[in-house]
Amino acid sequence: MESTSEPHLSVRPILPVHVVGIAATEFVTEHDAMLDELVFDVVYRALREAGLRKQDLGLSVSASMDVLDGRSISSGLTNAASGGYLSDAFRVEGDAGVAIVSAAEAIASGDVEVAVAVGVHNPETTGDAMRRGRFLEQVSNLAFDPHFDRPVGLTANTAYGLHAARVLAVSRMRAEGFAALAASEISRSAGLDRSVRRRGATAQDVLDSVPVAWPLHELMLPAHSAGAVAVVLASPARAGRCVGRDAKLTGLGHSTGGYTWTGEWLADPGAATRRATRAALATSGASARDVALAEVSAPTPHLHQPLVDALGIDANVTVNPSGGMRSNFPGLANGGLRLLEVVERIGELPSGSIALSHSLDTITGGVAEDATVIAVEAA
Amino acid sequence: MTSPTASQAGEAIIRRSGSDGVAASPSRPATQEVNWNLRYDIHLGATWSRFMDGLRQRKLLANSCASCSRVFVPPQAYCESCFEPTAEWLELPAEGTLEVYTVAWHGFTGGPTPPYAIGGIRLDGASTLLMHHVVGVDFDSESDPKDALPFGTRVRAVWAEERVGHVLDISHFEPAS
Numbered sequence A: 001m002e003s004t005s006e007p008h009l010s011v012r013p014i015l016p017v018h019v020v021g022i023a024a025t026e027f028v029t030e031h032d033a034m035l036d037e038l039v040f041d042v043v044y045r046a047l048r049e050a051g052l053r054k055q056d057l058g059l060s061v062s063a064s065m066d067v068l069d070g071r072s073i074s075s076g077l078t079n080a081a082s083g084g085y086l087s088d089a090f091r092v093e094g095d096a097g098v099a100i101v102s103a104a105e106a107i108a109s110g111d112v113e114v115a116v117a118v119g120v121h122n123p124e125t126t127g128d129a130m131r132r133g134r135f136l137e138q139v140s141n142l143a144f145d146p147h148f149d150r151p152v153g154l155t156a157n158t159a160y161g162l163h164a165a166r167v168l169a170v171s172r173m174r175a176e177g178f179a180a181l182a183a184s185e186i187s188r189s190a191g192l193d194r195s196v197r198r199r200g201a202t203a204q205d206v207l208d209s210v211p212v213a214w215p216l217h218e219l220m221l222p223a224h225s226a227g228a229v230a231v232v233l234a235s236p237a238r239a240g241r242c243v244g245r246d247a248k249l250t251g252l253g254h255s256t257g258g259y260t261w262t263g264e265w266l267a268d269p270g271a272a273t274r275r276a277t278r279a280a281l282a283t284s285g286a287s288a289r290d291v292a293l294a295e296v297s298a299p300t301p302h303l304h305q306p307l308v309d310a311l312g313i314d315a316n317v318t319v320n321p322s323g324g325m326r327s328n329f330p331g332l333a334n335g336g337l338r339l340l341e342v343v344e345r346i347g348e349l350p351s352g353s354i355a356l357s358h359s360l361d362t363i364t365g366g367v368a369e370d371a372t373v374i375a376v377e378a379a
Numbered sequence B: 001m002t003s004p005t006a007s008q009a010g011e012a013i014i015r016r017s018g019s020d021g022v023a024a025s026p027s028r029p030a031t032q033e034v035n036w037n038l039r040y041d042i043h044l045g046a047t048w049s050r051f052m053d054g055l056r057q058r059k060l061l062a063n064s065c066a067s068c069s070r071v072f073v074p075p076q077a078y079c080e081s082c083f084e085p086t087a088e089w090l091e092l093p094a095e096g097t098l099e100v101y102t103v104a105w106h107g108f109t110g111g112p113t114p115p116y117a118i119g120g121i122r123l124d125g126a127s128t129l130l131m132h133h134v135v136g137v138d139f140d141s142e143s144d145p146k147d148a149l150p151f152g153t154r155v156r157a158v159w160a161e162e163r164v165g166h167v168l169d170i171s172h173f174e175p176a177s
């Protein structure tokens, strides 16, 4: 399928938005908590870190998904916990990256001084990994259209399998190479606090792990966890009076992809990320040459290089010191976790350089994905 | 996060996460089963109704965009990239090329029985991929499925005996030779 020409991009540089607090829950297979308890926990601690109170919030944006939450309009439960009671709040039915971009845009536009974005992910099911996996795949199947793709059993994992099978057929890299990439991410992060895969792995371990959707095995796929992440953002003037993190968001990009029949998700899976990257760099006034660190959300090792290319970063850039999605993937809270990983390392970057935090929603695998890219600098 | 919750019997169940960030407690969290058994009658609209009617008559109907000349199966009411209404309808042969497929080794609640193969099929004359079940795949997990069924294989639609205007009126695709 021919790729369409790059669409016109209408963006202008924005004023930086400061990160003044971030808090995350522990990342576990299943939290024994109500969703609002998880949201309250992280928003409360992120505000405390910044030295702010609920009354300082001009906007709360949450990210979750009703069908995972088992509640219609689950934001009715979590709005108050996000600080939205008798305030301004809305919910994004998708990845936390979109919530962070939305909250940051409200500050960059001058609408509010302080905002919080919070992603919460604790799929309302219980039991072992197999049972939870079946539930997540059922929910994913429901996200495909009911007339064509849902009846034939498409899910996130099968969509990733289709992409990986195509890559194996056309690329010079063999299955062992992709397994080695997955193993290096798992092993790199095995000792880190936020990793939910606590043991290192070899390429052979990856190939010997449970086959999920040919040619993908369990250890090639994201390390699913449950948890919540809250990010408190402030205008430069307000951040000057806050304690807390020394990072600022200088570029914001977001894009959505197409649906199954275009085949773009197979032939050019970086399309949405590439558009989001262009927007993030254009709003930040930086270029791809300034990037020194990137947290890349590649759900499979077969998507790693297409997404790295879409971000326009070269071999000198440090990619996924956290281990990325193969270390920890808290579902819809992923956008918050990727930003946390970047913010915690921002002080180590050479001066004048930037970092990129990239996230995707994965409800339908690489199909119709929502990509966000956020440019981050030391404050 | 550690949170006490009460079971229906009023007995407190507390599950503690380990200090290393991994759930450590062997006790089962307290949950209550909830079901959402909603029945939907989802509107097909004129474009997809016409396609589904075609399936009943063993016909694969496509439409095209006058601006970019792409031919869509499933048909589309408008072209999403040109942002123009689609125009011409045409019938495509029930044959095409199997461009890619995967094997789902695990099922999900309410889904097909695993293992099953899903393929992306480019019908002759179509610009798009139709996703459907494919037979002829070797389900031996030790071998490369492409040995038995290479990508690029010519495939044809196998029609269901009873057709009701549903995508599964095509039972599956099979190798054409």
Ligand SMILES: [Zn+2]
Residues within 6 Å of the ligand: B065, B066, B067, B068, B069, B070, B079, B080, B081, B082, B083
């Ligand atoms: Zn067109």
